[in-house]
Amino acid sequence: xxxxxxRHSADCDHADNAQWRRCRCQKWFRGVLPNGxxxxxxxxxxxxxxxxxxxxxxxxxxxxxxxxxxxxxTQSPPSALAQE
Ligand SMILES: [Zn+2]
Numbered sequence: 001x002x003x004x005x006x007r008h009s010a011d012c013d014h015a016d017n018a019q020w021r022r023c024r025c026q027k028w029f030r031g032v033l034p035n036g037x038x039x040x041x042x043x044x045x046x047x048x049x050x051x052x053x054x055x056x057x058x059x060x061x062x063x064x065x066x067x068x069x070x071x072x073x074t075q076s077p078p079s080a081l082a083q084e
Contacts, residue, residue, distance in 0.1 A: 002031035002039070002055035004048055027051035033062035 005018040007026050014020035021027075027048050030040035039058070043051030 002029045002033070002059060004029045004043060004051045004055055006048075007042075021048035029055040029058075031055075034059055035062045035064055037062060 004027055006014070006020055006023065007028050008015040008018075008020075008023065009025050012023050012025050014023050014025075024046050027043040027045055027050075028041065029043050029051055030038075032038050043054050045051050045054070
């Protein structure tokens with residue numbers, strides 16, 4: 001389970017509250033993935049909602065039982081690869 005938090009800039013009014021969502025500071029997430037890997041990384045956004053979504057995507061990617069998210073590469077038609 002990953003949790004989003006805010007890494008505030010030094011001059012932010014809410015710098016003492018990592019759970020504050022509504023400022024324009026960079027959002028990060030940290031926690032443990034379904035495959036057991038612990039991560040802490042930038043959410044790549046200043047939007048809490050988007051960081052949440054990125055965190056959920058990370059969890060889905062790391063979930064070995066979730067086959068929908070990762071189709072095997074052998075399903076790509078050869079012609080599509082040739083055009084790259
Ligand atoms: Zn802030």
